[in-house]
Amino acid sequence: VSVSVTGASMTVSHGGALPEGRVLQQVARLGYGIVRAEAHVSPMSDKAHADHVHNDHEGHDHASHDPDPDHGHSETGQAWWRSRRAVLTLACAAALLAAYGIGHLFPVAERGVFLAALLVGLVPIARRALMAALAGTPFSIEMLMTIAAIGAVMIGATEEAAAVVVLFLIGELLEGVAAGRARASIQGLADLVPKTALVERAGGTSECPAEDLAVGDIILVRPGARIPADGEIIEGASEIDEAPVTGESTPKRKGVADAVFAGTISTDGVLKVRVTAAASDNTIARIVRLVEEAQEAKAPTERFIDRFSRTYTPAVLAVGALVALLPPLLAGGDWNEWIYKGLAILLIGCPCALVISTPAAIAAGLATGARRGLLMKGGAVLEGFRRITAVAFDKTGTLTAGKPAVTDIVAYGRDERTVLALAAALEQGSSHPLAMAILDRAKADKAPVPPALAAKAISGKGVEGSVGGVAVFLGSGQAAGERADMTQAQRLAVDSLARDCLRRESRRHRRLVGLGPVQD
Incomplete structure (x- = not known):
């Protein structure tokens, strides 16, 4: 089973027949909303099939997190603050604040109201812990949180238990928001292709x-x-x-x-x-798949934490239990005191923050890069940035705005304003970057833009037309030289401006050179 958090999908690879109903039933038992997406024959084997199922969930790394029935519905297209997870977090936080207020006004009822506030968030967490245990992962984060909260209630620390549960839910909510943004970035790539x-x-x-x-x-x-x-x-x-x-x-x-x-x-x-x-x-679809695979691929830190938590988490539980039980049983210690110490070890030693924060941080980093046009092939690349000491760029526009601009107008036989007006007349209605640069300069200089008749593009050379009854051509220096007798000085001026253009800011600027009327 392969789960794509960013793609909100699950792939089940199997040999032989596998009733679709069993897959849907099992996923539903784990608390997820699920609909079938598509099916195709896997290229690896004639007998192996891969069933692709759309799985509505909100960004948990299932190698270290377990199925989550209460926050597992992504409610696609809905704002994050309207999701079930956000509603649960806000309800739990509001109950905690209300408990503080009521406890201050009515101290007698303090323990009861904090217990009620605790149950608002703990019941869903305990339910998830139970389902994770039934699915074969008894030492889940939810189980640790449930044990710690129940133990805190047993020693009279109900207020602290409720606060810890709220903080846990806030951490999960932030993780879900990061994963949602990652999915939105990928969807933005897909939207480049017209419908x-x-x-x-x-x-x-x-x-x-x-x-x-x-x-x-x-x-x-x-x-x-x-x-x-x-x-x-x-x-x-x-x-x-x-x-x-x-x-x-x-x-x-x-x-x-x-x-x-x-x-x-x-x-x-x-x-x-x-x-x-x-x-x-197509190209965009392949890019989207690469980005999704990159976000699902584990970074070295994530892989280490996964291996570490599989051994460390049960060890913390065992140590906490031994500290709570052995002194009272063997040495006659006070039960409340040693249960408190056992719970302290459990809370301090629990790797919840470590396990939750690493996938969330990597997903957020990859999503932020995608929104800014930087596609990174997984968390390993993101972590590798810390070793970079030098960077080389090979794309125009990487270090510059990548938007041409007219910086100089050199006129021969006409004034600069007229040259600009004639060029802008030919470029009206064009969306070419160089045309937009000329039109922007004309607008900035408030140059008149007369209408052009019979304007047409000459492939690979420029554009020509009639402006005020005068035939006008706008093109490259080479193309202009084929139509007009240019002096050596004019050719040198064009070449000099072109070389300067290439040198300055990776061809960010463009020069406009206007020649006089074409002589027979």
Whole structure:
């Protein structure tokens, strides 16, 4: 049995037939809400099957935690403060505060009200401890907490027992919130792929769910739209923004026979793409699976704590029991005094905080990284950061904003304001990063942006059109040199600005050079 906390799912691998009802019944007995997700034949064996079941639970590492019927429902899509775990924690805390108030006003009733407050949180914990014991794990955290709380009541420390239970529930609640955020980060990755696609079938184009696309389908991608599947371009060319997938902030020009990834953006061209991977196997889906596997993989510290707690926890229970029983039985000691000391050993020696905090801290770290665009392959990588002494970056935009900006305008034959106005006129309506940079500069300088007629992109070179009856071309220095007679000084100026552009902040800035009217 493999449980994915971040994926809220459980996989049961088995040989031969296994009635689905038995799986569902056993999971329900452990207190989880569960629905069947899908089934497929495992590639490892013709006889082995893997049944995937969606398991509604809230982020416990089941190698060190046991099934939890009272906080095991994730209530997907619901705010964390409305979850059953949050309600239980708030109810227990409110009961404790009320007990303090009532005990202060009516000292006679103090013990009774604190006992009632304790039961609010302890009954669910004891129930979980019992189910964990029936499932084969008698030395669970819940069992230790139950024993400690009952023992505290026996020696008259009801107030302390109630406070410890509230703190325990708060710790579990925070762990659940961290796991929920991890799941939300993964869902954010999945949302990069559009839900629908325009597919060509039977001589026409129709809209269909992206998850229904099959290998070999021909899809149409419009300018500014996200590509719904991995594929190969069979018609058209466009600047492809791959930042959502690769992190590369500068769009890449792609044409016929080039591969494209699901979730990337076609910025300025219409493409026809042949699908090469189903939705369950596209680039984004593989990234999501890797992140889920990374979050489920145990870090070295977690593995050590698991091994340590399997031996240490029973040992603490045994020592606490011996301290509480042997002196009164063998030496005539006071029972209350030695039970108190046994419970003190149990509470001080219990590894609850250690076992709870480590998976929660690692899940929170991985989730925070995912939200900020940093995908880490598990807790081992996270722990490895402490040994890093040097860092190398190889992506444009990693150290910079990754957003082009016009920093210089060099005009020949026209003033700078006119050059900027002509360039902005051609770029109106474009979502290309360089176009946006020019339009932003025009807006900042309050330059007029006249309408452009018959504007069109020239693949790999630039854009041309008519502005105020004048033919205008905006493109790279090389492309401009093919259309206009540039002097040696002008060519050197373009090259110098280009080299400076590459040097300064990893190509963050772009220069706009305006040439005068093209001479015959």
